Amino acid sequence: MAELNVLQVSPELHEAQWWEAEPNGKVHCYLCPRHCHIGRGQAGFCFIRTNHDGKLYSLGYGAPAALQPFPARSMRSGGLRKLRRLRMERAS
Numbered sequence: 001m002a003e004l005n006v007l008q009v010s011p012e013l014h015e016a017q018w019w020e021a022e023p024n025g026k027v028h029c030y031l032c033p034r035h036c037h038i039g040r041g042q043a044g045f046c047f048i049r050t051n052h053d054g055k056l057y058s059l060g061y062g063a064p065a066a067l068q069p070f071p072a073r074s075m076r077s078g079g080l081r082k083l084r085r086l087r088m089e090r091a092s
Helices: 072-091
Strands: 019-021 027-029 049-052 055-058
Touching: 027 055
Parallel strands: none
Antiparallel strands: 019 027, 049 055
């Protein structure tokens, strides 16, 4: 199988957790139920974890997929009504 050149080695690169090295150069990823066995230069099913020289690296570390601008606690304590009122005021 051909190697994927998706990994750019940089100081921000973060070694993944929940994996073990295998004797054949592959790594066994335990993060999800798929339990990928990832060869050198390959990525797991998620394409977010990749094997580079026998170590597993997380490509998405420090890059959130979503952000919540309003804390959930404020929504429970009448924050939703306040938010709607602010939107109505801005619209008029």
